[in-house]
Amino acid sequence: MADARRGRPSTGVREAVLKATEEVLGEAGLALSTKEIARRAGVAESSIFYHFGDRLGLLQAVIGLHLPVFADATVVLGGRTPSGDLKSDLTAVVTGLERFYLRIMPILGALQSDSQLRELLAQRRGEVGPHLALQPVADLLRTQCAAGRVRDTLDPTAGALLLIGAAHQRAMHRYLLGAAATRFLPPVDAVVGALLPAFE
Amino acid sequence: MADARRGRPSTGVREAVLKATEEVLGEAGLALSTKEIARRAGVAESSIFYHFGDRLGLLQAVIGLHLPVFADATVVLGGRTPSGDLKSDLTAVVTGLERFYLRIMPILGALQSDSQLRELLAQRRGEVGPHLALQPVADLLRTQCAAGRVRDTLDPTAGALLLIGAAHQRAMHRYLLGAAATRFLPPVDAVVGALLPAFE
DNA sequence: GTCTATAAGTTGATAGAC
DNA sequence: GTCTATCAACTTATAGAC
Numbered sequence: 001m002a003d004a005r006r007g008r009p010s011t012g013v014r015e016a017v018l019k020a021t022e023e024v025l026g027e028a029g030l031a032l033s034t035k036e037i038a039r040r041a042g043v044a045e046s047s048i049f050y051h052f053g054d055r056l057g058l059l060q061a062v063i064g065l066h067l068p069v070f071a072d073a074t075v076v077l078g079g080r081t082p083s084g085d086l087k088s089d090l091t092a093v094v095t096g097l098e099r100f101y102l103r104i105m106p107i108l109g110a111l112q113s114d115s116q117l118r119e120l121l122a123q124r125r126g127e128v129g130p131h132l133a134l135q136p137v138a139d140l141l142r143t144q145c146a147a148g149r150v151r152d153t154l155d156p157t158a159g160a161l162l163l164i165g166a167a168h169q170r171a172m173h174r175y176l177l178g179a180a181a182t183r184f185l186p187p188v189d190a191v192v193g194a195l196l197p198a199f200e
Numbered sequence: 201m202a203d204a205r206r207g208r209p210s211t212g213v214r215e216a217v218l219k220a221t222e223e224v225l226g227e228a229g230l231a232l233s234t235k236e237i238a239r240r241a242g243v244a245e246s247s248i249f250y251h252f253g254d255r256l257g258l259l260q261a262v263i264g265l266h267l268p269v270f271a272d273a274t275v276v277l278g279g280r281t282p283s284g285d286l287k288s289d290l291t292a293v294v295t296g297l298e299r300f301y302l303r304i305m306p307i308l309g310a311l312q313s314d315s316q317l318r319e320l321l322a323q324r325r326g327e328v329g330p331h332l333a334l335q336p337v338a339d340l341l342r343t344q345c346a347a348g349r350v351r352d353t354l355d356p357t358a359g360a361l362l363l364i365g366a367a368h369q370r371a372m373h374r375y376l377l378g379a380a381a382t383r384f385l386p387p388v389d390a391v392v393g394a395l396l397p398a399f400e
Numbered sequence: 401g402t403c404t405a406t407a408a409g410t411t412g413a414t415a416g417a418c
Numbered sequence: 419g420t421c422t423a424t425c426a427a428c429t430t431a432t433a434g435a436c
Contacts, residue, residue, distance in 0.1 A: 013420075029313030030230050034412060044421050049413060051419090105312060111376060112309030113229030122377050131373045131384045151397075158386040158394035165365025172368075173331045176311060177322050184331045186358040194358035197351075198398035213402070234430065244403050249431060251401090 014051045016041040021062045026106040030114055034058070059110065060120055066104050067121075067128035073136035075100065082140070086149050086200055090163065091192045093137065097167035098174075098188070105175040134160045141199075150199050159199065166191050214251045216241040221262045226306040230314055234258070259310065260320055266304050267321075267328035273336035275300065282340070286349050286400055290363065291392045293337065297367035298374075298388070305375040334360045341399075350399050359399065366391050 020041035024032040034055060038045035052058040069075050078096020082089045101108070108130065111117050121129055137160035144150040150159075170188070174181040186194075220241035224232040234255060238245035252258040269275050278296020282289045301308070308330065311317050321329055337360035344350040350359075370388070374381040386394075 011419075027315055029315065031314065033410075035410080045412090046414080046422085047420055055412065109309060109312030112305060112372070113313045114231065115227055115229065118376055122380065125377055125380060129376065131377060131381070134384060155386060155390045155394050158390040161366055161369055161386055161391055162362055162395060165367075165369035166361055167365075168369060168372075169361055169365035172312070176318055176329065177325055177331060180322065180325060181331065184334060186355060186361055190355045190358040191361055194355050195362060195395075195398055198395055211401075233428080235428080245430090246404085246432080247402055255430065 013043045013047050030110050066107050071132040076136050094167045098171045101168045101171035213243045213247050266307050271332040276336050294367045298371045301368045301371035
């Protein structure tokens with residue numbers, strides 16, 4: 001983000017608005033209103049328009065705050081460094097990804113239900129977007145492959161899609177169903193266990 | 201749906217509204233308005249409230265129209281019967297699932313961005329919901345396993361999650377990025393190829 | 401069952417004082 | 419930069435005629 005903040009931080013209204021927006025987005029989804037956001041942030045509604053131009057600008061800012069994280073390997077991998085044992089490493093990856101997806105579920109939901117936001121995302125697809133998560137995970141698999149812990153016939157991007165898909169799937173169902181999701185979903189261990197023979 | 205339609209079909213306003221709602225949902229997401237829906241369906245706005253009570257009732261009806269399909273094996277498998285060759289069968293499953301997910305992406309998006317809809321879904325989780333897709337896919341794997349084409353150590357539900365996760369992941373990225381998604385995503389063949397050693 | 405007309409409330413956004 | 423005050427447009431929903 002090149003334009004982040006030029007001059008003084010002033011009174012942190014911008015930050016308060018971003019935080020409140022994220023909060024409301026999680027509860028009300030895209031039915032959020034600038035009025036409600038202003039109330040929660042404890043600022044005047046017009047300040048939102050001063051800082052972000054319009055509603056779409058605000059949403060774009062909130063989304064832009066999170067989507068680059070997809071390209072950040074350490075976040076995607078849950079902040080761990082690979083231990084060497086393939087199964088426990090993959091479990092850590094899936095667990096980390098699942099936690100991450102669960103957290104940004106409201107943002108993903110917003111992208112999926114607003115065509116304007118989708119257009120914006122498609123335009124900046126080189127810099128931001130959930131698809132960028134494939135890269136760091138595929139890279140991890142390449143590293144493991146070079147270390148001889150993963151078979152060299154494995155397509156790293158395909159392997160990454162499988163790991164990410166499983167994590168996202170688990171996160172989505174947990175988000176939709178709440179605690180009851182556990183009854184329907186296979187545990188992470190089982191998923192990694194099922195996938196392992198394809199990797200080693 | 202027990203209450204579907206009691207008396208005569210009358211003039212099909214109800215159906216026209218459902219169709220229009222789905223259309224608008226795909227374009228505008230949850231920012232849809234009853235006014236716009238009525239315009240597209242060519243009916244009076246008040247007819248919507250006559251048939252569905254309120255906005256939420258309308259959304260519930262549209263969603264309820266699609267979510268049971270998740271439990272329908274033939275749809276989930278793309279209308280094909282397994283041929284016997286595991287790789288081509290799995291490819292058909294993933295392709296069918298991907299097409300299905302791509303089509304109901306707006307509905308999935310709505311569920312993810314509206315907490316009221318999520319609550320409704322959680323309440324009826326026994327009958328409807330995307331999590332029900334796990335069952336028919338897992339069943340297919342069990343059948344293949346009994347036929348000796350899939351290893352008997354495979355956890356069928358975990359295998360189903362991997363297949364579904366990959367298909368959903370591809371569908372979501374295609375939905376978000378449009379045609380450009382192909383540049384980022386591994387082809388279905390590669391995904392199935394990567395997963396195959398875990399199954400046989 | 402479907403319509404027209406209407407109501408009360410909310411929305412995103414702007415103008416202008418400080 | 420932040421506020422108060424204000425706006426026109428639009429929102430969901432209802433009443434009542436046919």
